[in-house]
Amino acid sequence: xxxxxxxxxxxxxxxxxxxxxxxxxxxxxxxxxxxxxxxxxxxxxxxxxxxxxxxxxxxxxxxxxxxxxxxxxxxxxxxxxxxxxxxxxxxxxxxxxxxxxxxxxxxxxxxxxxxxxxxxxxxxxxxxxxxxxxxxxxxxxxxxxxxxxx
Numbered sequence: 366x367x368x369x370x371x372x373x374x375x376x377x378x379x380x381x382x383x384x385x386x387x388x389x390x391x392x393x394x395x396x397x398x399x400x401x402x403x404x405x406x407x408x409x410x411x412x413x414x415x416x417x418x419x420x421x422x423x424x425x426x427x428x429x430x431x432x433x434x435x436x437x438x439x440x441x442x443x444x445x446x447x448x449x450x451x452x453x454x455x456x457x458x459x460x461x462x463x464x465x466x467x468x469x470x471x472x473x474x475x476x477x478x479x480x481x482x483x484x485x486x487x488x489x490x491x492x493x494x495x496x497x498x499x500x501x502x503x504x505x506x507x508x509x510x511x512x513x514x515x
Contacts, residue, residue, distance in 0.1 A: 369475055373467055373477065375480075381463070381464045382465065383463040384463065386460050388456050389457050390457070394455060394456065396426065396454050398429050398431075399429070400430075403435050404435075411442075413442050460510070461508055461509065461510050465507075467505075468505075470507060476491060477489070478511065487513075491511040492512040493510070496508070
């Protein structure tokens, strides 16, 4: 990852010409994880549930359901459920920055972002998820989609 860092800064005072920032709990956000495993011995399903009551109280129940491998043991299933809850129990944040272009920016790179958003200040390296370069009338611009994690 260290080799993929660029020395570019995208932000209020550097290259950025605008941005689109969205937050949502409608896309890939879950506060309850329900994992089910078929049990051939009992001819029933074993159910594993982990949840976060505080975000359920704020957002309502957002459940992720998954059937797990019949060869997984209970400890593996419980660990998977906890990891999924940790990963999915958050507001998703999408940031697209419009900026003057630089061909060094490619998906997989990271760039330093320095800007004030509606609900948070960004001052850190961020992973470039996608980038679109445009050259029009000798002006090189780009739209950079970044992964935003709190």
